[in-house]
Amino acid sequence: MTALTLSTSSAASLRADAVVVGVAKGPKGLVVASGAEAVDQAFDGKLAATLETLGAAGGEGEVTKLPAPAGVKAAVVLAVGLGEAPADGGGHAAETLRRAAGVAARTLAGAKKAAFALPVSGAQDTEAVATGALLGAYVFTSYRGGKEKASGAVKEPLAEIAVLGGKPRDKAFKAAAERAVTVAEEVNRARDLINIPSNDLFPKSFAETVQAAAKEHGLKVEVLDEKALTKGGYGGIMGVGQGSANPPRLVKVAYTAGRNKPHLAFIGKGITYDSGGISLKPAGHNETMKCDMSGAAAVFAAVVAAARLGLDANVTGWLALAENMPSGTATRPGDVLRMYSGKTVEVLNTDAEGRLVLADAITRAGEEKPDAIIDVATLTGAMVLALGDRTFGVMANDDAFRTAIHEAAGEVGEASWPMPLPAELRKGLDSPIADMANMGERMGGGLTAGIFLKEFVAEGITWAHLDIAGPAFHEGAPYGYTPKGGTGSSVRTLVRLAELAAAGELF
Missing domain, CATH: 3.40.220.10 (Leucine Aminopeptidase, subunit E, domain 1)
Structure with missing residues (x-):
């Protein structure tokens, strides 16, 4: 560094x-x-x-x-x-x-x-x-x-x-310099993870990386392997990961400031490689799919940053890690998964896998009753079509919370835009045989994905969804402080939100 x-x-x-x-x-x-x-x-x-x-x-x-x-x-x-x-x-x-x-x-x-x-x-x-x-x-x-x-x-x-x-x-200048170093190092940690090829970064090795950093920074880690996930009923994560030789993981990494402190739960989509599964991606769309774990990288880096900064808030990260591959054991279009929440989901497209792993993690995170849940994911190409390559979308079940996230992102220099969750799009997720389907109408697909995730948020919990599909991985020439490859998008926003929570200015 x-x-x-x-x-x-x-x-x-x-x-x-x-x-x-x-x-x-x-x-x-x-x-x-x-x-x-x-x-x-x-x-x-x-x-x-x-x-x-x-x-x-x-x-x-x-x-x-x-x-x-x-x-x-x-x-x-x-x-x-x-x-x-x-x-x-x-x-x-x-x-x-x-x-x-x-x-x-x-x-x-x-x-x-x-x-x-x-x-x-x-x-x-x-x-x-x-x-x-x-x-x-x-x-x-x-x-x-x-x-x-x-x-x-x-x-x-x-x-x-x-x-x-x-x-x-x-003191003020020293603190400013120390924060700059911490935040930049953690953004760069996320960038490194995103840039590592999938033959070296897969669910198990990602989990081991988290465990090593946790020892260094005093974080608590819990890793659920494929046996624990199957026993626990995590049908979404297992359904996505069952086609790969590299089995899935759900990693909990927690920074604890103390009792009765504000509690944020960050959830990251961690698809370490996304082939699309049986609904295979077309040629030309596979080459950068190592970046489909950018949300998990951002969440992990943000939790470490909170610990290093000694923030007066509890921050828990949930990394939903899986590799989405086609094989004889892979989930097929038309299969029905029983999610951790108990809901059943008909899988119409195995390339809409991120919402499945996130849904299980959202349900599990909600059991701890945090003050707010924020999930981060390279979720939909539709969001890239809507907002371009440099801006991530923000959806939430609370307008004030969505505004707070948008403002925090702007403060740290990350481009975001508030997006709606139109109620009429929910009907498109109806399934004739299950509680819901994992795909809805084509138009407004990024919003439909957010509506799907909202179904798994426990009653009374404030929630937001950040779709970073555009800015997470930059394929063009470098600009400003943004390199080619993994960018670490949303790390600075998450850290700022944790700071605001610690200061009593978020809720």
Whole structure:
């Protein structure tokens, strides 16, 4: 993991491979953002003019490199665009700082140390820059080696980040830096899990990974294997996992702050590989299906983060882990499963498997009567069609709770959008032989999936469903602090919700 330090040194005096400065679009052209005054002075006040000559315009995500002049101890000046300069002379939004820092950290992969002289006016800005830089520095190299790695074609992450303007002895700044490190490390933990191929990450190995982390962070873990799941009547999880040589697991991982504390239950869809089962996915849709456990990865990472931050709330994670494969033992379309709740479900499509494992976990989590249940899943392609690749949908049985989640996500820089649960779509889940079917009408499929899950929420429990199918796995070019591959989507939102619960501001 990239190291983080805070420094009160000027941007010109700190020794580093590169110094990162911010530039923005002003009313009369490019302007140098605060924090970079010493570097601008080294350019005789002509840094903006020099950058404009090189084609810089200050747009978000824009990066321009140039040699550092005499008077700057770093070898390179890296100017990163911040977009429009604040009209009122105020500061830049936290997400703008996160993304700019992320772009810079990605650009500087392979370097030993970089000084970030972006505009920082307080501890919150420091945290934003630190978080963005640490997330942007992420590189997954576990499966890269040999000549390619030795030649330098595969670059290691930026080794050290120094955030200038941060006060290392100030309690607020120290806390901000510590939170940034914890949250970024846990997002990156989720990213690592998502990026691991399915031949190495399957239900049993995922459960073992959780057990190892639990020992390190003082968490309690309970793992139900296929025998316990069968005996316990977890028909949804077993129905999905019975076609695979790698049997399913239900993992409970819990951080306990104490009695009478707010209690959040997070539930993650953990399909470690999704072939679609007997309802096999078409060619071209299988290659990235190792990412179908992104919800479970996010939940696991969020619980660890809550423990590391010492939050004053109880946070329990439920990871519904299975591998959805076609075989002679696989569930067939038309089969009926008896769920943990006792309800029966006719399986019309074995590729609508995530809702089946989640339903069992939701019922089990409800038995502990938490204050709220939030499930997280790469659940439907319909949600991607509705909201695109960068925004997750939020559904809930309580409008105020749905709004709180949407606002928390926005606060930490994760794009989300409130979605409804139209009552008229429930009829589409009717089955002629079972209590319900696992598929409904094609139109509004993402909403129907949420309605299905709602059927398994115990009376009186506040519940929300996050469909992260779009942003969980990024197949395009990296942007901001978002890498190619697993993104760790929703980890920061879950952590923020746990913080709000601990502060008595969520319920």
